[in-house]
Amino acid sequence: METIIDIDHVSFSYAGEDTRALDDITLTVHPGDMLGIIGPSGAGKSTLAAAMSGAIPHHFGGAFYGAVRVDGRDTCEATLTDISRVVGSVLQDIDAQMVASVVEDEVLFGLENFGVPHDQIEERVSSILETVGIADLRHRELATLSGGQKQKVAIAAILALQPRVLVLDEPTAALDPASSLVVYDTLRAINRELGITIVVIEQKVALLSRYCGRIAVMDAGRIVLDGSPREVFAHASELRAIGVDSPRVARVSNSLAAAGLTDAAEPCLRVDEAVALIERICARHGVTLPAPAEPPVRHAPANDGAAERPAGEPILALRDVSFAYPGGGGSVRNLSLTVYPGELVGIVGQNGAGKTTLTKLVNGLLKPASGSVTVAGLDTRTVRVSQIARHAATLFQNPDHQICRDTVLDEVAFGLELAGVEAAEARRRALPVIERFGLPADEAPFSLSRGQRQMVALASVVVLEPELIILDEPTSGLDYRECMTVMETVRDMARAGSAVLMVCHDMEVVSDFAERIAVMADGEILSVGPASALFADEALMRAARIEPPQVIELAHALERTVSPAFAGLHEVSEVVACVKELVNRG
Template sequence: MTDKAVCLKNVRFRYKGSNRWVLDGVSLDVARGECVAVLGPTGSGKSTLCGVMNGTVPLFLEGDLQGDVLVDGMVPAKVGTAKMAAHVGLVFGDPDMQLFGMTVEEDVAFGPANLGLDYPTIMERVHKSLVDMRLTGLERRAPYRLSGGERQATAIAGVYAMLPDIMVLDEPTSMLDPQGKASVFSIIKRLKEELGITVILVEQEVDDVLELADRVFVMNAGRFVLQGTPREVFGRVAEVAAAGVRVPHVVRFGTLLGAERVPFTLDEAVQLVESGGWLSGAWRDTSDDAGAGGEKGTTTTAGHTSNAVSGATSPGHPLGDVIIEVKGLEHRYPQGALALRGVDLTVREGEFIAIIGQNGAGKTTLTRHLNGLLKPTAGDVRIGGRSIKDLTAAQVSRTVGYVFQNPDEQLFCNSVEEELRFGPGNVGLTGEELDRRVEEILQDIGLAGYREVWPKYLTKGERQRLALASVVAMDPAILIVDEPTTGLDWLESLQIMDYLKRLHDDRGKTVLIITHDMNIVSLYARRVVVMAGGRVVGDGSPQEVFSNPGLMAKANLKPPAIAELSVRLCGQVALTPEEAVETLMHLKGAREGLQ
């Protein structure tokens, strides 16, 4: 047996019917027991690379594969995916691609059962996988009745239960809450250290990659543009950002301070400041080379300028009257699960609110009451002073626009332009006014050149923008967006959040987002509603919420790294690296003034 788990040499691949090489000369050696992270923007070739390693590409996703591919001593395209499945466990970015059992337990048991294991061993593995992935209590639930994060956890559990020699995980945490992400990364670390399993991890969560991966590869346009240890790769801040990868908060903080040795952990950053090793360089304005790592009005790659400013401190319009009022809301699903337990919530016109909480906390159930998709079991919801019980979903949709977590659930027309016309056309908009609105939105979302394209041909980020725009086209006063950045790279996340921010700032829309990304919360939200166990357990500004460790622990959440760092250094929450450095410099100046 070779000491290399994966060996790729000059691999090229293009999909059937396409002239574009999705992989263009990729070479990669992965040692047994190594954890390798692959980063890069959407469309860079990461998922195709994962498929090559278990034979899905080109055996199921057909195309022209060139170069040498050797995985666990076998050529996947020759031995077939059935044999490779016993050696390479692949977790897809979209969990719905690999969930088909009638229950969660059945789905998780499918893999080990097909390995020919005896029943006690199968059930032992199933039980451990469910416990480790925090799925206990959901064993008998149908996968389609799970939340997005719970479905993703089930998909991971199914592969985890097989204990393959090599695990290939394609953005396995994109739908998980912070606690769920921590569980997955803890499992990956244990699989590597205790069982010697080789891990190839495609991720957008760069902060966790720093401590988990042995090596990091950054892809762009089908090629590796950076590779090395995490310290070697992320030490090249400008190049990482230019490749469309978010620079970790701690690294960005050290770079802004002009540190000779950039910190990679919170402890290293604290030590840097306490030792005074940053004083000669502080403070260095890196806004010109920060790219995707910059977070306050910085220019990103592809000419995109982010308007992100920490939400709680940014200026805005004065709030208007109460537009949403929730009182004593309870909801029990037909299967008997009580999802909401007496929720009270008031929303005023012009607010920008982030609703956060772990998977299953009731976030989506709550917001689906706000547009009439669900009806209360008890309590009431009032929109603009009218009870939701007296309104149809069609009537509510004129005031409340709802964008689903999965854009494919609401895109069904034959072209982008037709998709944008459908909603306003159904509420009576016609003629020049409809033409003007559609054209304006096409320009706003950057899809004017795709007006005749079938939406299924768009990238995930483009489909997400189209789904949002199709709702915006109806001009509702309230926009509710469920996980707007799930499965998107950092630049795409900034694009869609900047669009929401413009709608809020320029057109006075009331915006509510559900998100697990605390970095997005810190940059855009002006108010944060925290949910746990079907109840609202916290409500305040991002600073107030992130500075309350008891509340965060109760909701199984974790604040952004920069918030934790700023509390340790300055005794107060900063929402961006820039804000943390400014606070630090202010405190330094104040102390010097007292001496």
């Protein structure tokens, strides 16, 4: 079969490094493929993308062995310009890739640099903006766009050059579920309609299983699995061992197979497949299934979740808070929310819903135009940000915006020093936190991967032992193992008495760890209440444009078609246990 990219026994070590970032990689990509690449942080995924695009060996120096052929040409012999006419790349950091201030100029930049004749440029720009679905953004400033819109601009700018292959490195890391689906719908459309080969590096395994026809799994610089999504996610235990998650419904069907309840060789990848599987299991074991019923009417609590809140005084209280940025955009209205010591409260909603604005109102970086925000009894309108920081610590969405020291140890100790702790004592207290996160104390933070830098930034927050922790996308860019390390640490801090306010786009993480959630849309809090109840409210999820976690969606469907016993379940183990109990009773 014809290949567009042929990687033949490639090994690569960066200059000055002994460890191989790629270790004897052999991989073929065929024209028209939509290939997903997954693996833990540091597995070599971004390095592999750089080898495919010609950035290795032309931009990154090091020891290179084997051969990468793009459209039959060896990348060591072809020029980077020639390679880029075949392979276009969208980097992990979109802002670092942008060179213009207006959408149209961003698309024009590459065309002019590639010497496209002027009489062809207008038609090509108009056509590609239409194809990607952003024709209405043509004259918008990039700074005013959402993360999903910027991602589509970056894709359009590369597609305008008419490459045959598009390589994307974690294109949805900072996007909400709805925006992520829009990006993947766009990728699938250009794959099917334009015939462009897609290679996408991603941590969101449910997305890859939904859109990609083939998945390759990397670990320690090697390809350890390569096949269809069903073939790959059938190896759940091997994936977990190397730090890669599986779609939750795949975990459900794999667990049922391990329990001997089904002989299905391949896992479920969609909720409807898991529903059908469990219905068949129950019917085969004599479980009486109810007649199909209408979905139960659920009314999400429209208050502050008062019925579920702990006793005592809140560490955080927002009371009817409104704020608008100068010039409009990003405003929030009538926000009311309380968070108590020991609570972990999630804030969910689409990009642009106002979540980050809410966190900036909490840490004092923004002052409310009306209403009040109190943190540990302090009114944020009347005290300095530094006073609030003694009680509340913030992990920002981009860890690079808060890293400033030369080593990991110095970075984690820095906050303690600012709080008046002696340098030696600060370093002593920082070391066990660094060890807990598995970080190299003497390494420079910016020499680490994006996921590791995220953990450095979180470690610098954890070491302060604050009364309130504000997390803005704490799991962005993390692999499964890192994500669990981070979230279990956060949960331990809540159990020790800290209040946690967490903005997160990963609904599975929110479902697993948050007791309550606040659902936001269009600058308002639509509802606050128990996570499992609100995620099961279909009308609320539609209003907020949120796709609920797979297990909650599965349990909700099974409640209607199999048994009320599934009501309120939100963990894989709970669903599997419920099926076993029904089968044993049947």
